[in-house]
Amino acid sequence: MAAKPNPIPSVWARQQTAPDQPSLSRAAIVREAIVMLDADGTEALSMRKLGARLNAGATSLYRHVATKDELMELAVDEVFGEVVVPPVDSPDWRAAATEAAGSFRATALRHPWLASVLGQAGLAYLGPNLMAYSERMATLFTNVGFPEPSRAIETLLTYVIGMSTTEAAWLTTVARSGESEVEFVARFTPAAQQAAAGHDYLVAAYESSLNVDPAEIRDAKFTYGLDVVLDGLALRLPH
Structure with missing residues (x-):
């Protein structure tokens, strides 16, 4: 008997089997994931932390999004709607x-x-x-x-x-x-100028x-x- 082909590892290549519920929908999961990503980056995002923020158990979460990779696909596509x-x-x-x-x-x-x-x-x-x-x-x-x-x-x-x-x-x-960007640059620039001493182009660039x-x-x-x-x-x- 021929082996079944491996499924394509993408959220867009499989049907969504779990019906959306007002308390926990795929859209709500993705929105909260984006909030976490914006605040702390990809390394800080995990399915466990996301489930805790949504007051949802792992089983409920995985019914909508199987893996973190799928979650990232969904998050990327969601923010592309802003472009x-x-x-x-x-x-x-x-x-x-x-x-x-x-x-x-x-x-x-x-x-x-x-x-x-x-x-x-x-x-x-x-x-x-x-x-x-x-x-x-x-x-x-x-x-x-x-x-x-x-x-x-x-x-x-x-x-x-x-x-x-x-x-x-x-x-x-x-x-x-x-700090604000203005404050950070103001604090950073003197040290950069000192480090660039002897490199006329860089010193001029910092001064400008x-x-x-x-x-x-x-x-x-x-x-x-x-x-x-x-x-x-x-x-x-x-x-």
Whole structure:
């Protein structure tokens, strides 16, 4: 007798067998998981801790979500519902791509764990929100005439995810200090200047950042890099 194939390890590849109940639904589980992830990151999230916060036993929890990996798939897809993609028939593809990239970044900074887990969250790309996002981006880039829209989108997202991952990690460090970003930078900069003594470019860079809102500096860095990426993509469009 032939062995049964192994099931696909994804929440999107199996039917939900437990009926939603007002006291404990899959949606409620995912919402609470996102609260925990936003507060303490992926390492602090466990099914046991989540069950305790929901006043639910392990058996009740596992009826809705079988594993932490499934939970992460659901959480990723849920927050992707916050990412805005402008109308796919936008007359200015560059402005639309800029808005989409900015919305992705803003979402990743509201949920600092997101960017770092995108490549680890199982088959999260099969989730309804992420699939809708991918479809809208693909239509936007196809309509404007990119010969390889999927590669253009991947190039754009690689930049946005990379920048967002670094930025979210920085903001997490700031948050753990108990200080505002302005306060943290003010305390950090003198030590950085001293360490950079003898490196003229670095010293000048630190001096130029004095009395400037660090959030403005982050915004400017993101915008500069995004413009460079879009400049490069524009060269791929047929003239």
